[in-house]
Amino acid sequence: MPELPEVESTRRGIEREATGLRIQQLRIYDHRLRWPVDPQMPALVAGQRIVAVERRAKYLLLRLERGTLIVHLGMSGSLRVLDAATPRLKHDQFDLLLDSGMAAVATMALRFNDPRRFGSLHFTGEDPGRHPLLRALAPEPLESKFDAEYLHRVTRGRRAAIKQVLMNGRLVTGVGNIYASEALFRARISPRRGARRLSRTDCVRLVRSVRAALNAAIRAGGTTLRDYVGTDGNPGYFRQRLYIYERAGKPCRVCRTVVRRIRQGQRSTYYCPSCQV
Numbered sequence: 523m524p525e526l527p528e529v530e531s532t533r534r535g536i537e538r539e540a541t542g543l544r545i546q547q548l549r550i551y552d553h554r555l556r557w558p559v560d561p562q563m564p565a566l567v568a569g570q571r572i573v574a575v576e577r578r579a580k581y582l583l584l585r586l587e588r589g590t591l592i593v594h595l596g597m598s599g600s601l602r603v604l605d606a607a608t609p610r611l612k613h614d615q616f617d618l619l620l621d622s623g624m625a626a627v628a629t630m631a632l633r634f635n636d637p638r639r640f641g642s643l644h645f646t647g648e649d650p651g652r653h654p655l656l657r658a659l660a661p662e663p664l665e666s667k668f669d670a671e672y673l674h675r676v677t678r679g680r681r682a683a684i685k686q687v688l689m690n691g692r693l694v695t696g697v698g699n700i701y702a703s704e705a706l707f708r709a710r711i712s713p714r715r716g717a718r719r720l721s722r723t724d725c726v727r728l729v730r731s732v733r734a735a736l737n738a739a740i741r742a743g744g745t746t747l748r749d750y751v752g753t754d755g756n757p758g759y760f761r762q763r764l765y766i767y768e769r770a771g772k773p774c775r776v777c778r779t780v781v782r783r784i785r786q787g788q789r790s791t792y793y794c795p796s797c798q799v
């Protein structure tokens with residue numbers, strides 16, 4: 523599943539490749555995404571330039587001259603920048619055909635592939651921050667609102683394990699399973715510890731570790747979208763060097779203790795029983 527770093531890398535790639543280009547046509551191949559795609563949308567966006575590419579949580583915002591396209595990659599989606607003539611693959615759901623405004627034919631396509639169709643595409647002519655999908659989102663882990671003070675406050679009285687609290691999208695948005703494990707390892711905090719038992723110092727360390735884990739992944743994914751696809755044609759979510767995730771049974775990279783895997787809320791958690799308390 524694309525997590526926040528993949529979405530941010532995608533944003534950077536699209537920003538680099540597509541800012542300033544004009545949408546010649548939005549071509550929808552399958553309207554049945556997570557929510558049906560509005561059939562009016564192609565007429566609303568045709569001819570508009572992409573003026574900026576932003577992100578809110580795991581939503582990509584393509585700011586147009588008049589309005590904003592809101593894209594979510596869902597469970598299995600990817601957006602790639604391709605030559606417009608590239609043949610379609612199975613599960614390609616829509617194309618934004620782009621040109622510089624000088625030529626009659628589209629030169630590039632921003633192509634959305636999504637086998638499971640949990641992704642989504644919306645358009646709004648209003649402030650996107652007030653769109654129903656975006657208006658109630660919790661603070662972002664890379665923004666200043668998510669600080670030790672905030673984490674300390676929202677964990678008071680919470681019996682749930684800190685790993686689960688970190689993944690609670692109502693408290694902080696976009697920390698998925700991989701980065702919750704990685705951040706807790708970096709902060710040397712056991713994923714099983716009750717959230718309310720975090721001290722202020724723990725919160726300082728954890729906030730710093732969440733940011734460090736996400737930023738390391740974003741840096742590792744800093745290739746162009748053209749490189750984003752594996753040689754098999756499938757979108758390869760980049761695999762950066764992870765400290766703890768999926769290392770069950772292997773020695774901890776810090777102390778050589780065997781890494782453990784447990785289940786928390788149906789998800790696998792990886793941790794080192796000696797480094798993390």
Ligand SMILES: [Zn+2]
Nearest residue numbers: 774777794797
């Ligand atoms: Zn260790």
